[in-house]
Amino acid sequence: MSAPSTTSPKFAFPAWLNQAYLEDAIRNKYKDSSVKISKFEPSPATSVGDNYASVLFRIGIEFESDKCKQPQRTSFILKTSFQQLPNTEPIEALELYNIYQREIVLYDCIFPKFQNILKNIGCVEDLVPDTIKVDRHCDGLLFEDLKLRNYITLERRVGLDIEHTQLLLRKLAKFHAASIIFNEKERQSLEKFDYGIFNKHTRIYAPFFTSYLETCGETVSEWKGFEQLGEKLIKLKDKVMDYGEKVFEVNPNHLNVLAHGDLWKNNVMFQYDNSGKVKDVIILDFQFTCWASPAIDLHYLFRTSLIEDIQEEQLKDFVEQYHSSLSEILTALGYRGKLSTFPQFWIEFTKKSFYAVTSAFVVQPLQINEKPDEGNAFDLLGNDEQSKKFRRMIYSNPRVHRTLKKLLPIFDKQGLLD
Template structure:
């Protein structure tokens, strides 16, 4: 049986783990279908992402054809295997410090079934995440159904989300958040250990990334005519940035807490379209950085990394209200027993955590829209402080597209006070 398709020249940069082989996949499918007679007769194993598209994991696509004694014809299936980065001691060590893979496996095996049960109990269940085929603790991996086989595809990463896409994502997110709030209220201990998001206090792994990205960003802005005053404020903010971000991530028991997705941007949502290319369904993926905290964290990250330029500038008020209305509707529909904030209270919280909007739009998005297919685009180049890492950041913040994004966002964040040292 063939073991792989002819590799795409770009995707070949992201090697597939050697343990993902026909024998391994056959064993997993036999367990999933409860059929020891299942036989794979054809298999294609290919990278699912290019280097630089996913810093924290390896994604492998597996397409199979197999025989089943209960079926007359050949069966086929397509699956994705998400696994730890191999042959990279630095990346593996940093991800281990964050407990990334064991936590995501626990989310799929323990948390998501409970959320689904809560939604089903009120007839509010819908597809929020892909179907899980296998969770393999030995290889730190998860096998999902490949939703592209059911016509789910990523949205246009260059354009960003329009209003229809954005509202569909927010509707799904509100349902996820509402169900998690109900679960957290019923079982207060279940989310207590989920305190390792991208800027939470339990880990220092990402501190060099944020501090050095701010330094390179400020340096780039200082060379943009008319924007020097923003650069000056950003340089002064360097020693305060991480603490301000952590305050935004701190869980507060006097406010509504939810299970924050933690990495909600374009590549972590898949859509299904109708014949007119209008989105009719969406599903969320990638929960490596989920934590228990304010729902506004997901909104700041989503708005400032994934919306079209037009919506980033003029659509956020409408989208915050839309999300809030969906959240309240779902909380009430699920019989939530805690206090539901008013829209005004929610807006106050949104402003209180607004520093993360600046961080997301000015220090995270530049890497997402990086157009340089450099071999330096890996986790080490983000977190380390050596010459290679500095060169990578210098390239990212030299990008004209990044400059245009900064020119639009910095005046907004400055007017809101998020560039000030004292805020």
């Protein structure tokens, strides 16, 4: 067999990503000490603008094994932190939130138990990707490549339709239900995950929310008939952190779950049958997971990831479908707590509605950016001229203008801009 090789990439990847590392991972995962890699090729697994919190690589591998008559090919996904790359400084906000170790703990110790909880009621579908290796020392997670099972990520600037949204809500309800049962069995251990994007510990993201709201307000103020709403947005920047933290506060009298915290269409992958009908979805990227109201995930999903025509028209139906699925699964799992009725849950959902404002007016404009090459993770929190130019560009998007013009009067009527 020829000596192991890798194609020299035109991008940086971790120095520890080598033949021995990958062989060890595969041998341990599949209990096969005879695995020998002949070639591996890392390449970027995401496009510019798709991910601001971590780096992902797709690793093509050629290997031999005593269990296989012919050389085999496969691929995996490696997820790691920015500071694992050569000559890259850590990003303070991400370090403070401890997002890498948080996700590692979830995949290593908690998600397998979620799957076992659901298996007790005959639910054997995957919630999350299969994990090949968990590396706490290197902030590394090696996953199965879901593309090998024909899962795909949809184009981030195209919204989800009713069918895709309903499927995702059913999967989300299963994930949330499993978290409720797990927390009940494990002495409320999930409640330690209290670092949501808004939280009582730090306001390091305040420059992001305040500066983007300000730029949003300045943009809106230039539109005839929207001047007062633009002024409200500018003033809102001084209250956004207080209101956001209120949304993320845990109410012990309401149902709480392990919320994903960043549930938008880039953090899920869909699978289709031979006729092209969507049949399954797997959820990814749990770096901002927190113990909170399920309304957190619902508001964020609805305001970042749905096609424009169904955001308002289907909103209550979607919430009712989610509530129905969650109640059904919890009942099947023998949940001993009190289940809210849908009218009660709807009141809970509406009380968290401020999160719809930041999701629609701050987060989504960034996610649907038409010019991702013109910005990077450091432009999100900066206040230099480059960062200001980046924000102005974000709010020049015609789709963002349509969203603002449609939702601003609705949110204002609900008192969310005061």
